[in-house]
Amino acid sequence: MSDETSNPMRDAISEAISENPVILFMKGNPEAPACGFSARTVAILQSLGAQYAAVDILPDPRIRQELSAxxxxxxxxxxxxxxELVGGCxxxxxxYQSGELAQTLGIEAAPAAAEPEPPAVRSAPMTIENRL
Amino acid sequence: MASRYASDVSATPEELKERIESGIPGAVATVTGDGHHFNAVVRAPAFDGKTRIAQHRLVYDVFGDELGDRIHALSIQIQPSQVEEAR
Structure with a gap:
């Protein structure tokens, strides 16, 4: 741990971002968001039927610290x-309202009659926490 | 940095408005909030031609480490600095 340049937490976050085409860092998890802004973002992704990975930043304050850095x-x-960082809530x-999000996510704007796909939520890449 | 804003003193919408307007050249801000959660509607020539990410960063940069701490949450809406010119 004496090596100042070694930062396993940041490396793990960076890896999670590059390995998952769509990844949301949030407070809580998609089933139980722990903050209104995270909840709203999850609801938007789900309404678009987006497939995404989610990471709960709450278990360790360093996740947020390194993510923000x-x-x-x-x-x-x-x-x-x-x-690429798209943004926050x-x-x-x-x-979402302008339709750009669906475009960014590569999701066709669903015709009104289309059956909405069930939201596919992949569990958080646990490697981030396991590497502590 | 920003030492005159003590962490034990609640932020006010007035303070945020003043800081955004003095921190971003030409900015006009409308800020509402309860001392912890704030909403800022900001218009400034400095936003022109910038991505949404870059626009929001300009506002976040005004507050630095106070975000998530003294200022618990700050929602931002960027407005176009001028009405699109009619052609």
């Missing part, structure tokens, strides 16, 4: 698509 974004939630909400 990496993304240069101070607040939670944070949505990443194809390795405000931006995700705006992009």
């Amino acid at each position: 990496l993304s240069q974004w101070p607040t939670i939630p944070q949505l990443f698509v194809n390795g 405000d931006i995700v909400s705006e992009m």
Whole structure:
């Protein structure tokens, strides 16, 4: 642990972002969000039928610390698509309303008659916590 | 940084408005909030041509470490700085 350049937590977060095309860092989990902003973001992703990975930042304060240092974004939630920060709840909400979010996620705007796909939520990449 | 805003003193919408407007050139802000959760509607020429991420970062940068701490939550809406010119 004397190596100042070694930062396993940040590496694990960075890896999770690059390995998951759509990943949401949030407070709580999609089944039980622990914050209104995280809840709203989850609801938007689910309404689009997006497939995404979710990471709960609450179990260890260092997750948020390293995530924010990496993304240069101070607040939670944070949505990443194809390795890029899309934004937090405000931006995700705006992009959802304008239709840009579906486009960014590569989701066809569903015709009104179409059956909504059941939301597919993959469990959080536990490797982040296991590597502590 | 920002030492005059003591962590034990509640933030107010007035304070946030003043800081956004003095921190971002030409910014006009409307801020509401309860001392912990705030909503800011901001308009500024500095936002022109920037991505949403970059626009929000300009506002976040005004408050630095106070976000998530003294200022528990800050919602931001960026408004276009001017009405699109009619062609």
